[in-house]
Each structure stands twice: as C-alpha cells, then as structure tokens.
Amino acid sequence: MSSGLAIRALELRRGRRLLSRSLSFELAPGGFIELSGPNGSGKSTLLRVLSGLGRLEAGELLWDGRSFNCASDEHRSRTLYLAHTDGLKGALSGEENLHLFASLRQFRDRSEEIQEGLDYYEMTGLKSVPCLRLSQGQRRRIALSRLRAFPASLWLLDEPTTALDRGGIDRFADHLSDHLAAGGMAILATHQSLPERLKPAIRIALGRSS
Amino acid sequence: MSSGLAIRALELRRGRRLLSRSLSFELAPGGFIELSGPNGSGKSTLLRVLSGLGRLEAGELLWDGRSFNCASDEHRSRTLYLAHTDGLKGALSGEENLHLFASLRQFRDRSEEIQEGLDYYEMTGLKSVPCLRLSQGQRRRIALSRLRAFPASLWLLDEPTTALDRGGIDRFADHLSDHLAAGGMAILATHQSLPERLKPAIRIALGRSS
Amino acid sequence: MTQFSLFFHRLASPPHFYELSKPWGRAFSWIALVLILVGLFGGLWLAPRDFQQGNGFRIMYVHVPSAWMSLFVFMVMAASAFVGLVWRMRLAYAVAAASAPLGAAFTAVALVTGSLWGKPMWGTYWVWDARLTSELILFFLYLGFITLNRSFEDQQTGDRAAAILALVGAVDIPIVHYSVDWWQTLHQGSSFKGLTSEIAPSMLWPLLVMMTGFMFYYGWLVLWRTRSEILLRESDREWTKRVVGS
Amino acid sequence: MNPWIQFFRSEVGLSWRERRRALLPLVFFVIVASLFPLAMSPRPLILKLIAPGVIWVDVMLATFLGLESLFRQDYEEGVLEQWILSPSSLELRVFLKVISFWTVTSLPLIVMSPILILWLSFPVRALGILLVGLFLGTVTLSFLGALGAALTVSLRQSGMLVAILLLPLATPILIFGAHSALLAADKQNPRPALYLLATLFFLTVGLVPKAISTALKVSYEV
C-alpha cells in the first residue's frame, strides 16, 4: 500500500468538452507535480476536480491507498487550493483577509503564523491596506502567505507565480522546498519554468483539446 | 525635433504613495521599452498614466516633439492599452467582443481583420464561445487578437504574456516584431523575460517603493 | 443489493427507461382518450342541470381536474427533484424538466376556465382571492422553474439548480390547497371531506372519470417528453447514437 | 454599419440574451403588481386609489434592480477602461447605454401597464396621462440611477452618500408621476404635475450623461 496520492483513470471534462479520457499518476509525500500543456488543455480543470470544486466524472482517487471523496471534510482540511483569482476580499486588508481565512479553516488565534506569513512574503508594511489598493503582485503575495500561515499536506496551485517579481518567485520556490522537505505534496499548473533547483517528481503534459 | 515619444520629469504617484520622483525617457519609432521592477514599483501605474486612465501629476509628455495630453482623442486613437484584466465581456464570444471593440474605436466593418487576428492567435475554432467559458490563456489570446485587428502606433501592455503557453508567447513575440518593423512603438511591463531575439531598445527598472 | 432496488436501478437507467416507456406511453394515450371522452359525455350530456347554476357548472369538468393536476404535477416535480438531488439519478431530473411545461399548461387551463366560470358566478373575471392568487403564483413558480432550468449552459447545473427551487417551492402546494379553509373566500371550499362528497353522484362520477383521464393524459405526455429530454441529456453517449441512428 | 448603431444593438442584444428575453421584466412586473392587492384589502374601490402608486413603485423597483449593476460588470471585466480610452465620445456612449437599458427594462413595463391598470380596476380615461408620465419618469429615473451606479462603481464604500443624493432626486419624480395619474383619474387637471416631470426629464437627459461620463473617468483616476 503506497502512501501519498494516487489518481486512476480520471476522466476530465469541462462542459461538453472531453479533455482527457483517462489520466493516471501517483505522487509520494515530498514530491510535486508540474502540470503543463497548451492553453485550454485542462490544467485548471484538473486542479478544480482534485480540490473538490469541479465535478468528478469518472475515475478513482486514492490517498495512502484508500479511496476518498474530494468533497469530504477530511480531504478539504488537508488541501489548499489557490486559483487564478486570489480569493481575497477587496474591501479587507491583507491581514483581515488572512484572519477571515483562519476562521474559515476553524483555526483560533493564528495571529503569529499570519504575521510570519506576511513577513515571509514581505507584505508586513502593507498588511493593513485594503487588498483592492494593492498591485497585482502584492495581492498574489498575500494569497501565498496563506500557504505559509495554514498548514496543509497537499497544495493545488494554479499558476502561482503570475505577477510575482523575480524575488517573489525565489521566495515561493524556497517556500515550496520547505513544504516538500516537511513531507508535503504539491501539484502546480504553470507555463513559467520554476527555478532550476526545484525538480518536479513528475511532469504531466496535458494534450491540446480537440 | 525628435520623432517618437518622449517623457520628461514624470512624477509617479498612486494614492498617497510616491512611486517615482522624476522619470524621463525617449522612445523612437520601431523601438520598445521593457519596464521591470519589483512588485508594487509602479509599472502598471506608469502604463495607466500614459494611456490616459491615470492622473498625470507632474511632468511633460512629447509626441514627435510636440507636447500632448494623454486624455485627448488624438492620443487615444493612436494608443492601445491592455491591462491585467482582458477587457472582454464574459457573456459575449470572442468574435462579438472584437466587433464591439471595433465600434468603440469607430471602425466600420473590420470583419476581415478580426478573422485574421483570431486566426493568428489560433482562436478561430473557439471564436463563438462566450469568453466566460474560455480558459485563462484562451481569453488572453482573444485580448491580444485586438492588437492584431486594430492598428495603433503605441502599445501599452501590462504583463501581456501571463497565462499564455510557450507557443502563445512565441506568437506574441513575432507579432511584436512585426509591429516594431512597421514603425510601431511599445511599452511592456513584464516579469517574464521575452524570447532572446527581442531586444528592447530600453530597459527601465523602477525602484522599490518606500 | 436487494431484488427491489436492483429493479429500481435498472428501470432508472436512461437506456432501459427509453425502451420500456414506449409501450407504456402508447397504452396511456389510449386510456386517456377513452376516459376523457367518457367523462365529457357524462359531464356534458348525462349529468343533470344544476338548479342554481344552470349549465354553467359544466365548465367544472375541465376546471377541477386541471386545477388538481396543476398541484399534482408540482408534487411530482418536487418528488423527482428530491430523488435527483439525493440519489443523483439523471432520470429524475429529466422527469422534472419534462413535467414543468405540462404543469404550467394545466395551471393556465385552470386559471382560464376559472376566470370564465367566475364571470357568471361572481360577476367578474378576476378577484384577488386567496386561492386564485395562489394559483397564479403557482403558475409563476412553474415559469421560474422553466427559466432557471434553461439558464445554465451546463444541463446538469440547470437541473440541480431548478431541483432546489422545486423543493422549496413545494411549500406553496399546501397553501394553494388549504387557502379556502384558512380564509373565507369567494372560491368554493373543498367538496371532498375524506371519502364523502357533497356532490350528487350523477354529477360526481363524470368528474372522477375526467380526473383519471387527465392523470393518464399527463402520464402519456410526461413519458413522451421524458424520452426526448433524456435523449438531449445523453446526446454524447453511445446508446443515444445507436437509438437516433436506427 | 454605423459604429454607434452597432454599439446600441449589441447593448440591447446583450441584455436581451442575458435576461432571457422580454418575458422577465414582464413577469416581474405582474408579480409585483399582484403583491399589492394581496397585501391590502382587494376591494376595487381601494385598488383604484392605489393603482397608480402600485404601477409607479413597480416601475421604479424594476428600474433600480437592474441599474445598480449597470456598469459594475463592465468595470470588473475591464471593458469600461476601454470605453474611456476609446477616441469616441464617452458621453454619447453612456447615453446610448442608458437608453438601451431603458429599452430593455422599462419599455416592456410601460407597454404592459395598460393591461395591469385594468386588472387593478383603474379607469381607462387616465391611461394616456399615466403612460406619458411613465415614459418621462422612467427615462429620468434610468439616467439618475446610472449616475448613482457610475459614482459607486469603484468606490465600494461611499455608496451611502450617493443613495442620499439620488433618492431625494428620485422622490419628486415618483410623487409627481403617481399624482398626475391620480388627478387624471379624478377628472382633475394633471398638466402641472406632468410639466414638472417634463422639466426634470429634459434637465436630466441634457445634463446627466455628462455627469455620468465624468464620474466614470474620475473613478479610474485613483
């Protein structure tokens, strides 16, 4: 019985479009997958399905060898999903947004971790500016601080490095290494190549959709 | 009297934040500027000011040696600005969006150019899908088709390559070369480096904001 | 699995249903035709003149069955919505979607015949009476269901959204039904209290025959429409291509 | 095709498509109109008295329901930026947008209102006045509402201020409008009220598009 995540014969659809007939892969703790493929090939769709947002059409999902449901609370609390949109309320500041997120995830009093996360992504100085007054990259940094402040074993990240500057990408790469070193897993959809030192365990290239 | 665009002693502000005290540069026809700088350094702000959206605080703008107003119709019709958001109506298809854009720019009957633009960015097959049903990169491709279908001498592009796949970035690079070869100008804000063969006339690195 | 649930699942699988429903639909259509003809003959010909209302009361033989059906069909929709949401049964959604326009039509007929009947009885086509209004609202509920169901590009999303609406809307059914008891209104109270009835048997039996006829009529149409709904929903599956091809 | 006509057609077309065609405003109108008799004693005498008020509140509500988000979608999708940056007249574009909104939302209601009026036992003779009033009033309300929408499109916060500014402007329209219909039903002279409505109409149509386009531009200058 293998530990980690295993996907068997997943059928990927969006609307009436069939994106992949049968997708299978395995991911061991400490590894990460780089999803690539041309625009519209289904990277975002796959991440949505794995997060539990999208509908699972057909296929089997295993966690540590046991089959699981993406929409279960168990899966939700071990997974963090970051989409194209940053998931930040524009009217609230970065710090308030993180506190709200803490309440979503049923954490009490994560102030310290939140400070640390904001600090890590160099947003401490801007933590009380409403997110709608931040630049694109700054907003993304706040969104990434979430990954820092709240532990989760599986990250599902949809183009996490868009709008980040070079320094930001480096930070993120370090952060990802730490996460993997601690036994975490991650699936990243990205068009930009990550820094050299990060070698994905698996590269999955989705095909062009018909 | 130099031809092209010249900026003298531009002061850049966003809200209460002073981003650059005095910015000056010149751009000759056929050249392009790559704006870089850390997150929040004011790249987007600069593009907004030059497009006429943002407020010009202080400084002089010259076009072919003559001072001009960013909010004038003259400047507007020679400039195309592409922001973070794609500027597409989600409910309309790509083709409809381009036609709407033609009506905005007071063009009559650009059907041919629109087809050509969509074709160039390989979106012909999806041209009648509502934009809200497109993937991130597909939407960006439709937005870029605009640059193809409607002529303008100055492009102001804010991270034009986000969400594009490798092929898309190549396409865009070719497109930009064509534009420059025809005597056009462009100012690009980007964190991703463009393909080698495209050497910017000028690289402007904005500093970290205080 | 038990014998019963196995049977249920087989029945509910769209291809199987598609095959099975064909003979049933045909049978229902004949039964409906015969019953409605008999009912009309009994109601319009054999039943005696009403001593108060003259011949005007005969509109009852259309009004009452269609009014009942307007409530019944919504209950069918709510039930299938429930089955669809809980057991994720695709067939149930198809039944609900197929029923909605039929229910709307029954409601419209009840409203129109009621109005026509109201002119001689109450001196006006329309009053803002509780039952009349709630029947009108039921009509809007049907329209809302149909609109919502068609608003989504993804049929499954539309089905599930509309199913939620149908379940919540089902609260309106008892309100329509009991409105006459809760308020003294112009409209007739319930004529049936349990199994006993105040209507004379000679007037009653054609009504009951008409009722049954309307039921079968609905049964026939709903089977027929469900068949086309599932074809639409399953248009990218193998078996539909086979069916449509042949 | 003329670009302006194309723009207008696409705006109208869009709203038709998005709103599931003409049926929705109509059904909405009927439902709201039927709420009043339900909630009040449905005696014809009373109905007749409240009918113009009902119709007017109904129309105002239908107008405001859609208007509030008139520019929001365009703002969020970045389409409004392109409006402002286009060399064509923003004022005219705004004017056409509001008129297309009116055509899709309020016009069907006005066309429907004669039927409703009868349903609510209102005398037929006052119908003409009611329709003229509704025409003037809905156009004015649409422009005022659009101004509110434009002012609030980027400032997600000071909407209160706008509400305070706009609603008092909308009130006289409602009151004159409902009043003129009522006077006509009472065989009194509805002219003065209508003239006031007309004055507001011309003032609004003449000045508000400029205000709206300025408001839109300002909201980008943050």
Add this chain to the structure above:
Amino acid sequence: MNPWIQFFRSEVGLSWRERRRALLPLVFFVIVASLFPLAMSPRPLILKLIAPGVIWVDVMLATFLGLESLFRQDYEEGVLEQWILSPSSLELRVFLKVISFWTVTSLPLIVMSPILILWLSFPVRALGILLVGLFLGTVTLSFLGALGAALTVSLRQSGMLVAILLLPLATPILIFGAHSALLAADKQNPRPALYLLATLFFLTVGLVPKAISTALKVSYEV
C-alpha cells in the same frame, strides 16, 4: 475568539463599510412608504386599511433590493470558492452570512416601521403583532432571497431573474404577514396567521441554509 463569531463580526462590519447596502434599503423603504399617502387622497380610513400592506410590501422589496447581490462579490473575488473548500460547515456559514445581512438591512427597517405606521394612521394597539410578524417575515425573506442569489450567482444576470424566482416563494409570507396585522387592527384574532408565519419561519431557517449551500456548490460544478 471563536472562529464563527469572528466570521459573523467580520461580515457585519463589512456590510457597514461596503456598499450602500445599509442605507439604500432604508431610504427606499421610507420613500415607498411615503409615496402611498402622497399618491392617494390621504383619508385616514383608507390609509389604515392599506398601512400594513404598504409596510409589508415595502419591507419585502427593500430586503430583496440588497439580497440580490449577496454572494456576487464573493463569487467574483474567488472568496466563495474558499468557503466551499473549507472543512467548516458551509451551511452554518451561509446561515451566519444571511443573519448578518438581516442585521444590517432588515433590522433597521423594522426599527423604523413604528414611525411609519403612525404616519399611516395605523392603530398603535396592532403594533406588537406587526413587529412580531415583520421579524418572522424578514428573516424568512432573507433566507429565501439568499437562496435566489445563490441559485443565480454564476449567471451574471441582474436582479430580474432572481426576483422572479423569489417573489412566488415570498408571497405567502407577505399574505400571512399583512393579514395578521390587519386582523389585529380590526380587533380580530391574528394568531392563526402568525402561527403560519412562524411555521414558515422555522421551516425556512431549518431547511433553506442546506438548500443555499447546495446551490452554491452546484454553481461551481460547471
């Protein structure tokens, strides 16, 4: 602090800060309520008859005005996704969101209504019943409205469709509510109507949060 309390507080705070939510319904409410006496010959006898109806229709419309976009902003900012993906109960979260909406929007209306009621010459003795009815009714309406907003959140349609979905569901509440106040004013027994309202209240509060959370999930499953 308990995460749920924190969530509730942030929602209430947000609505105050954001949008015109808080004020627009209130001003709307006052205008509509004052329109009626103005639009009619203000004979107390008639006013008294229509007063509860006016208040009720008014409250209902004012509630729906803000509800339509309850989830829209969260949807577009991607916050709603995070709601759905969080391990905490979506149902409870939805419940708190609606209650916070109610606190900000409807509660002020209820507090205002006694003043309006007196203005409309409604007998003071029926005030208690009216307020109880309004309390039960607005909560129920808020939940129903939230359901409409949830069902249509991915459709980008303006309020029309939501209103059409909702008004039929809301009508019974309106009828029972206005009826109970009228009965109380007439010195008749308003209890049965209130019991019905209470039944609907409990049914709604018990079951609709589940329906809303399902609707939200469904709208992401495209």
